[in-house]
Amino acid sequence: MTTVAPPPVTQASIDRRTKLFNRICAGVLVAFAIIWLVPILWTVDTALKPNAETTETTWLIHHPTLESFRTLLAQGDVWNWYATSFITSALTAAATVIVASMAGFALSRMRFRYRWLVFWFVLIGIMIPQQVLIVPQFREFSAWGLLNTYWAVILPQIPTAIAVFIFKQFFDGLPRDLDEAARVDGAGFFRTYWRVVMPLSRPVVSAVAIFTFVWSWNNLLWPLLVMSNPKLMTIPVGLATVQGTYGIRYADTMASAILGALPLVLLFLFFQRRIVEGIAGTGLKG
Known part of the structure; x- marks a missing residue:
């Protein structure tokens, strides 16, 4: 019985398969992009309509207007909400970087007893939902008299287990020869962390x-509980209260959603390269 040998694999066939695979991937990406863009386009389309036209089942805008945006900016304390969100989010981000990087450096470089147990506690912290801690944290900040202050929003968001894990993963990838060279030059543990590793x-x-x-900018539940002063609300909390007063005024609701998301879109556009570099450097590539 004779067997027929399979045809040899040529470079041309490999190129055809590669092109077919690339086209399939491109098609899948385009499909997901359309699925992601349609709600955003619908939001913008609705925000540019008068409230009387939002109930029509059409994408056409007969009388485009910015009245919804003017209504929000005139009736609400939007600028105060933006300021509160920026202050609390910026301070939370800065404090989280400092605390998480120090903890990650200690777990990566220090050798102490039960270090693995501390690291596992950090990993367990990733699995604990933040909603579980809301009641004890609220009672704690109420006892301290910190409700309706920036600190009530900032402090509970600083301890972030995933940030500690990311920093540790990154520090594990740095050569330890840098630490030894710094130690030879007389640098202590903290100076090595601050002058050598952090740059x-x-x-x-x-x-x-x-x-x-x-x-922190998108966080709604916790600021909603600790901020009752309209002047100190963050942008998600303030816009949520505004939306609650509008009822079926869909144009105003969509305009508020755009105003809340616009700063984050600009942030990603300006710093997208840094985000990609940071995720690639941690080894968390999916």
Whole structure:
């Protein structure tokens, strides 16, 4: 019985398969991009309509207007909400980078008893939902008299287990020869961390800072509980209260969603290279 040998694999066939695979991937990406863009385009389309036209099942705008945006900027304390969100998010991001980088450096470089147990506690912290801690944290800040202050929003968001894990992963990838060289030059543990390691960690610092800023900016539940003063509300809390008063005024609701998301879109556009470099440097590539 004779067997037929399979045809030899040529470079031309490999190129055809590669092109077919690339086209399939491109098609999948285009499909996901359309699925992601349609709600955003619908939001913009609705925000540019008068409230009377938002109930029509059409994308056409007969009388485009910016009245919804003018209504929000005139009736609400939007600029105060923007200021509060920026202050709390920026301070939260800065404090998280400092605390998480120090903890990650200690777990990566220090050798102490039960270090692995501390690291596992950090990993367990990633799995604990923040909602579980809301009641004890609220009672704690109420006892301290910190409700309706910036500190009530900032302090609970600083301890971030995932940030500690990301910094540790990055520091594990840095050569330890740098530490030994710094130690030979007379640098102590903290000086090595601050003068040698942190300047080399700019990509991961940028990524953690940006993601923490975005997460703090979008946080709704905790600021909603601790901020009852309309002048001190963050932008998600303030816009949520505005939306609650509008009822079926969809144009105003969509305009508020755009105003809340616009700063984050600009942030990603300006710092997208830093975000990619930081994620690649941590080894968390999916």
